Amino acid sequence: MNRERILILAGMSRDGFQGDPIVDGFAGETAAFCGEVFGDTVAGRLDKEIVYSGGNGDASFSPFQSQPVSGIRQVCQTGVGPILAAEARAAGFHSDFASLQDFFVDGEDYSIAIAQHWVEPLSAYDIVALSTTFVLKFETLRAMVDALKAKGKIVILGGVLANKLGDLSLWTLNFDYCLKSEAEGRLRVILEHCTGVQKEEALETLPGLLWRANASMSKSSASFSLIDFESNSVLAETQWIADRGGVVQYESVRGCPFRCEFCDYPYLMGNKTFRMKSADQIFEDWRELYERGARHVDALDSLFTVPKKRATRLAGLLISSGLAQGLTWACYARATELADAEFVSLLQRAGCRYVFLGIESGSQLILNNMRKVTKVVDNARAIRNCNSVGLYASSGILVGFPGETEETIVETKAFLGEQSSPSVHVFVWIPDFTEGTPVPIMQEDRVARFGIRGKGGQGAYTKVVWGKSVDFHLRTEWAHSSMTQERALEHALDIGRLARAGHIWGEDFSFAPYRTMLKHPSILAARMAYEHQAEFAIGMKYVYDAYIRGSPISHVVQRTKVCMSKAQLELLV
Missing domain, CATH: 3.80.30.20 (tm_1862 like domain)
Structure with a gap:
């Protein structure tokens, strides 16, 4: 048992955004838009080559998003992260995080597979915790659990979907532990049970916990309780x-x-x-x-x-x-x-x-x-x-x-x-x-x-x-x-x-x-003046629409230059 590291999966699953079919369906057009409108620039470099010049002197900020690079693991931003990291630390583990969208990919026949760039790194972990808060479908969750169990991992589930599902439905999933209550003070006990520090009696004290032991299924009889949230601040390191x-x-x-x-x-x-x-x-x-x-x-x-x-x-x-x-x-x-x-x-x-x-x-x-x-x-x-x-x-x-x-x-x-x-x-x-x-x-x-x-x-x-x-x-x-x-x-x-x-x-x-292609509006708002961000948002919708509708490239490029100028965006190359 690797007691040094645990992998935590969190974030939105790939079926989470209703607009994703349009993003996927126009991926080719979007790539062509970047190439033809921004010259030799491609989507993967826009964040390095187009920067905001209207800020407080920081010339490195770009409204464009860094594009995923094959084989490079992406940073996972999740609100529950610091809490889960603190729980793992209390149990003696270092925690690594992965975004669900980065870790899992769509396989054949609508199945879900582990991304190739995660296959080898995954071997370093015996335990994988999966937050279901932004997993929206039961079928998606089942496929994720099956993919992890196929690699021989101990799987711990928690979060909103796990809480919402009935026990009978949950028992059809091949998890090892499923926590249907808040994680603070509880995930650490589960991890200590994994490594033999805690005996099974300790699991009985955790409200809403389901677990498997020796091929049998168990459920805690502990009464439901909420943590003392008001005075319990776990802050990011x-x-x-x-x-x-x-x-x-x-x-x-x-x-x-x-x-x-x-x-x-x-x-x-x-x-x-x-x-x-x-x-x-x-x-x-x-x-x-x-x-x-x-x-x-x-x-x-x-x-x-x-x-x-x-x-x-x-x-x-x-x-x-x-x-x-x-x-x-x-x-x-x-x-x-x-x-x-x-x-x-x-x-x-x-x-x-x-x-x-x-x-x-x-x-x-x-x-x-x-x-x-x-x-x-x-x-x-x-x-x-x-x-x-x-x-x-x-x-x-x-x-x-x-x-x-x-x-x-x-x-x-x-x-x-x-x-x-x-x-x-x-x-x-x-x-x-x-x-x-x-x-x-x-x-x-x-x-x-x-x-x-x-x-x-x-x-x-x-x-x-x-x-x-x-x-x-x-x-x-x-x-x-x-x-x-x-x-x-x-x-x-x-x-x-x-x-x-x-x-x-x-x-x-x-x-x-x-x-x-773009950073979320809330991130842009933190770095761009309101009027510049608005010019960029409104301008982008018009220039992209003009491109897709077949307007002459010279016309689209000119409109793009006007948009970028009003938004105080500068092309470095």
């Missing part, structure tokens, strides 16, 4: 932060005080309460992270600006201490709070450079169906306030929620046409058909009310985008009394078309074929 370019993810709440009909966040990992760290605790954590090298914090919480009083105090601490001058941050926010212009200005002065707004719909009827407790007018104010003070916002739009009709979709498209953030993220509603799901809209009375029907298998559709057929495989297949999944996908794609045609100001980030 200096090397972790350095490896990720000074960007660190941070969690300040677990649970949620709201109960939006579509959302499972309030119930993750068996949680039913809203637990949060105080503004003073967050400030102390961020100050320590800054001392360790962090320069940008990505707050993972679904509602970082709730309660508003806490966010206001934190902003004051960041400003008065001067930390806001050296540390930027991004967060998810509710439009209700950001409808207050003074509050938005305060966040921006406190170092906030990016917010993701859950706008969801331009129809008040749909917002009411969702129990968002927001109003269309507040959504509009929030977007305008962010644009006014130069706080970069992305608007999340959810298409096809029960009650959605052709008329409500028209309202949403009109809303986006009247006011838009620089970036729009469009998602097709995906119901949770997991047995026993706590998601409100999937409870028996709502299912009956809206005529929700479907199954957990894939919804496969072929749609024409830019005159090219693209195959989409959505996570479920569904319909309800007023819309089908296929129609919802068509509307989502049409929002992208309207954005490219200029009827919607912002870029359609979710379905943009060039999305993987």
Whole structure:
């Protein structure tokens, strides 16, 4: 047994993004776009050759993403990483991390295989822990576990999907341990059992633990309990932060005080309460992270600006201490709070450079169906306030929620046409058909009310985008009394078309074929001035559209030069 190292797999699985079929389908066109528009430059070098010159003197930052290189393992950015690393360290292990998208590749007949550049390094590990938080399908998880067991590994599962699945379903997976509760103070016990330090009696103390021993299956009888999250801060180590370019993810709440009909966040990992760290605790954590090298914090919480009083105090601490001058941050926010212009200005002065707004719909009827407790007018104010003070916002739009009709979709498209953030993220509603799901809209009375029907298998559709057929495989297949999944996908794609045609100001980030070429908008916002980032985002959608539609290369190149000039981007070669 190798007691020195453990491999931890985390991040989003390859089936996680609805827009990936467009990225894959236009990969050839995107590569040609890079070559023809940027001369001899290819996508893999853009991050080295096009840099932002409008910043604070750092001439090395580029909005383009470093492209994966075959045989080179990629850095895994995951919010749970520091917690799992601390647990491994407490058990005497050094932890290495791998991104699920980097570690696994699609094999033949829709199977999943271990990437070739990981086959040899994997031999150094006896134990592999797999976070299922962003693994979206049971079939995907099964294939991942099977691939690891085929290599003779001890497999430990944890995270959201493992928690959501029923025990009978989980027992069909060939894992060794499966922890269906929070990891703090518990993963270390599992690792110590692996190495013989702890006896089996210790496993009985871990809530929600399933394990196999001598070919038999066991389940802990320990009562469910939540950790003391409020006073338990596990911060990223200096090397972790350095490896990720000074960007660190941070969690300040677990649970949620709201109960939006579509959302499972309030119930993750068996949680039913809203637990949060105080503004003073967050400030102390961020100050320590800054001392360790962090320069940008990505707050993972679904509602970082709730309660508003806490966010206001934190902003004051960041400003008065001067930390806001050296540390930027991004967060998810509710439009209700950001409808207050003074509050938005305060966040921006406190170092906030990016917010993701859950706008969801331009129809008040749909917002009411969702129990968002927001109003269309507040959504509009929030977007305008962010644009006014130069706080970069992305608007999340959810298409096809029960009650959605052709008329409500028209309202949403009109809303986006009247006011838009620089970036729009469009998602097709995906119901949770997991047995026993706590998601409100999937409870028996709502299912009956809206005529929700479907199954957990894939919804496969072929749609024409830019005159090219693209195959989409959505996570479920569904319909309800007023819309089908296929129609919802068509509307989502049409929002992208309207954005490219200029009827919607912002870029359609979710379905943009060039999305993987660029760093995430929250990272760009940390380094680029608002007006420059907006010029770049809007310009990219227009020049790429012109290229795909067959405009003369000279015309596309000229438009690209104008875009780059306005965005303060400089070509070094």
